[in-house]
Amino acid sequence: MKAAEKEGRESTGSVWLVLVLGLLCWLPALLAAQGGQAASSKTLPPLVVVVSQKAELVDLSLQELKQIFLAERKTLNGKRVIPLDPDPHTPTRIQFDRIVLGMTPDQVGRYWVERKIRGQGDPPRTISASALLLKIVANRDEFISYVRADQLVPGVRAIRVDGKTYQDRDYPLQGEKEMASP
Amino acid sequence: MSLSWVLFSIISAAAGQVGGQTPTGTAPVDERPETVQDLRQEIDRQRHELEAVQEKLSRLEENQALPAGELDAAPQHFQPTLSFYGFFDLTLAKNQIRQGSLVSINQTDVTSFTQTSLNFYAASQLSEQLSALFEFRFSFMPQGKEPFEGTFERVSTEFQQPFLGSKFRYGSLTVDRAHMTYSFAGWLEVLAGRFLTPVGIWNVDHGSTVVIPMRQPQFMWNEMLPLAQTGLQLRGNGFLGRQLSLDYALTLSNGRGPADATFDVDENKGVGARLRLAYEKQPWSLSWGGTGYYGEISDYTKAVAISGDQIAIQKTTSFDLFETCLATDVLFQGRGLRLQGEFIWRKESAVKPKPLGVVEKLDTLGVGPTTTAYFIPSQIGLSYYVLVAYEIPLELLHGVRFMPYFQYDYYSGADLYDINVIHTLIGGLNVRLGAYAVLKVEYNRSMLDQEFLGTVNIYQSQLALAF
Numbered sequence: 120m121k122a123a124e125k126e127g128r129e130s131t132g133s134v135w136l137v138l139v140l141g142l143l144c145w146l147p148a149l150l151a152a153q154g155g156q157a158a159s160s161k162t163l164p165p166l167v168v169v170v171s172q173k174a175e176l177v178d179l180s181l182q183e184l185k186q187i188f189l190a191e192r193k194t195l196n197g198k199r200v201i202p203l204d205p206d207p208h209t210p211t212r213i214q215f216d217r218i219v220l221g222m223t224p225d226q227v228g229r230y231w232v233e234r235k236i237r238g239q240g241d242p243p244r245t246i247s248a249s250a251l252l253l254k255i256v257a258n259r260d261e262f263i264s265y266v267r268a269d270q271l272v273p274g275v276r277a278i279r280v281d282g283k284t285y286q287d288r289d290y291p292l293q294g295e296k297e298m299a300s301p
Numbered sequence: 302m303s304l305s306w307v308l309f310s311i312i313s314a315a316a317g318q319v320g321g322q323t324p325t326g327t328a329p330v331d332e333r334p335e336t337v338q339d340l341r342q343e344i345d346r347q348r349h350e351l352e353a354v355q356e357k358l359s360r361l362e363e364n365q366a367l368p369a370g371e372l373d374a375a376p377q378h379f380q381p382t383l384s385f386y387g388f389f390d391l392t393l394a395k396n397q398i399r400q401g402s403l404v405s406i407n408q409t410d411v412t413s414f415t416q417t418s419l420n421f422y423a424a425s426q427l428s429e430q431l432s433a434l435f436e437f438r439f440s441f442m443p444q445g446k447e448p449f450e451g452t453f454e455r456v457s458t459e460f461q462q463p464f465l466g467s468k469f470r471y472g473s474l475t476v477d478r479a480h481m482t483y484s485f486a487g488w489l490e491v492l493a494g495r496f497l498t499p500v501g502i503w504n505v506d507h508g509s510t511v512v513i514p515m516r517q518p519q520f521m522w523n524e525m526l527p528l529a530q531t532g533l534q535l536r537g538n539g540f541l542g543r544q545l546s547l548d549y550a551l552t553l554s555n556g557r558g559p560a561d562a563t564f565d566v567d568e569n570k571g572v573g574a575r576l577r578l579a580y581e582k583q584p585w586s587l588s589w590g591g592t593g594y595y596g597e598i599s600d601y602t603k604a605v606a607i608s609g610d611q612i613a614i615q616k617t618t619s620f621d622l623f624e625t626c627l628a629t630d631v632l633f634q635g636r637g638l639r640l641q642g643e644f645i646w647r648k649e650s651a652v653k654p655k656p657l658g659v660v661e662k663l664d665t666l667g668v669g670p671t672t673t674a675y676f677i678p679s680q681i682g683l684s685y686y687v688l689v690a691y692e693i694p695l696e697l698l699h700g701v702r703f704m705p706y707f708q709y710d711y712y713s714g715a716d717l718y719d720i721n722v723i724h725t726l727i728g729g730l731n732v733r734l735g736a737y738a739v740l741k742v743e744y745n746r747s748m749l750d751q752e753f754l755g756t757v758n759i760y761q762s763q764l765a766l767a768f
Contacts, residue, residue, distance in 0.1 A: 160691035181579070182543045192540065193487040199429075221583060228736030232767045235386055235422070236508035238434050238478070266336070 125294055161210040163294035165285045166215055167277035169253065176200075181291055184219050187263065189230070192238055203264040204244040204297040205252060214295060267294070270284040308404070341365040372520035375714060381428070387768055390509040394564060394761035402755040407447060416441065418509045419764070421476065430484045436477040444470045448564075456486070476562070488537035495531045495562060499550040499575045500592040501630040501643045504528055509765040513639070513690050514727050515743045519712030520645045526594050526626035530554035531562050548577040556596030557624070571596030585635035594626040619656035623650065644685040650677045686710040690731075693709035704731040722750040738766045
């Protein structure tokens with residue numbers, strides 16, 4: 120009887136040992152798998168503010184950019200400037216509104232509703248397709264807009280923001296991480 | 302038995318190590334040289350194919366015209382636009398008026414639903430420089446208005462169709478503004494038409510979805526200066542550095558009078574000027590503005606006088622006074638906090654005093670003094686308000702945000718009996734339901750100095766919507 124009890128206790132202990140050892144050995148596999156998911160998330164390219172290749176504008180501050188896209192400023196250095204926005208629900212637009220305007224999409228909507236009630240004018244035109252947006256910006260000196268750095272095409276160029284190019288480390292419109300779908 | 306478990310654990314451990322080395326769980330790659338070479342060749346082949354496709358796509362994009370719909374939407378060449386929008390609200394209000402207070406003459410104390418705003422805009426951008434803006438206010442009044450001129454009479458606009466028999470009650474339409482704007486540059490625009498006087502914060506905001514409290518400040522209610530004018534306005538803004546901006550406005554108009562939207566009754570035009578300085582350093586902003594206005598308010602009567610074969614039109618001035626208004630406004634905001642205040646000083650200098658007709662009627666009730674006629678003397682009025690509001694940094698589902706607010710309002714529009722001194726305390730909560738709608742709940746306590754007026758408590762809630 121005692122021998123059987125002893126064997127039973129040893130068996131239970133072995134089960135626990137197996138379970139713990141097994142868990143410890145599988146843990147690296149689990150961690151590696153998690154690390155594999157994090158490694159697959161990509162960083163979006165930085166936002167670049169674009170004008171026509173023919174335009175004279177080379178540099179803008181974040182404050183001036185905000186004033187232009189909130190329709191508080193219509194000219195820059197004596198020249199007319201016309202902002203164009205991409206679609207409101209894109210990551211590009213949401214990031215730009217958050218960093219430059221300091222607003223969420225709801226706050227942006229509210230801002231423009233209030234301006235219209237005051238009789239202070241309309242928001243910038245929205246162009247949904249980025250290819251079309253860039254074509255339009257390339258066409259006239261007055262237009263200004265923003266896209267991802269990997270969307271640059273001939274005919275437009277990126278300007279500096281706060282004196283920084285989009286390749287600079289402390290460029291204010293750096294891209295954000297986009298998590299890969301599982 | 303124990304040995305089996307140990308063997309099992311060893312096998313398990315070994316499997317775990319293998320699993321850790323291949324996180325995607327795929328089978329190990331065959332690394333024989335021949336297979337690697339094949340794979341490299343396949344990758345090269347696919348890369349060449351991809352480059353060829355990309356080149357073809359670029360040529361197609363260059364040569365292909367954009368779809369017509371996309372071209373129309375593209376603002377490459379300016380296209381005139383016309384847009385319609387507006388705002389309206391529904392208010393539920395209860396006035397608590399002291400028994401016997403003369404406030405009951407033109408204020409109801411019955412809990413009521415009412416629509417105070419039903420504004421409709423038409424805005425047209427005719428060219429890059431030229432635009433037009435119209436704002437109409439619809440109202441169910443004058444139906445139900447209860448003017449009191451000594452005897453009670455309620456206005457009825459009801460009429461009956463002669464054939465169909467159905468009844469209608471007509472309301473009214475006012476033109477709040479109708480003007481064109483030509484923009485020479487950001488620092489110079491010209492407005493011509495009927496425009497809102499560029500003064501302060503409230504008169505510019507004016508829409509129920511924009512303003513925070515539900516009721517206008519007393520200085521606007523009592524029109525201490527003209528809230529709208531017909532004439533010309535020059536305005537513009539400029540930047541003094543990246544964070545400092547300066548706005549200005551100059552106005553020339555018919556001023557105020559019995560028909561100032563249509564014609565002027567005297568040769569003196571109303572002139573006004575405004576300057577506003579705004580400083581912004583994220584997340585804070587501060588603006589300070591000052592406004593001045595000077596104009597003449599007069600009226601006349603006409604009569605035909607016949608003397609023999611001579612006919613003459615006799616024009617008699619009813620009253621004539623000059624008004625000078627000075628106003629200042631401050632707005633400080635950031636991180637959800639909003640501090641706002643406006644101050645108005647008004648001087649009325651009577652050349653020929655305005656008769657106070659209401660007092661004559663009150664005489665018949667034995668309320669006022671027993672002399673027959675009274676005139677409003679030259680006077681100075683003062684009014685100001687201070688508003689504190691804070692948007693709580695908590696956004697619930699679908700962008701719902703909360704903003705409690707408090708306001709103190711002082712008004713002293715001196716007149717013959719000095720009855721118009723009013724202290725108003727307001728406390729309320731705005732609930733933002735996204736960008737287009739706001740729900741307001743407010744308590745308003747107006748303390749009028751005179752005994753026969755007393756204190757009025759107002760409990761009200763409002764749903765305002767922009768469309």
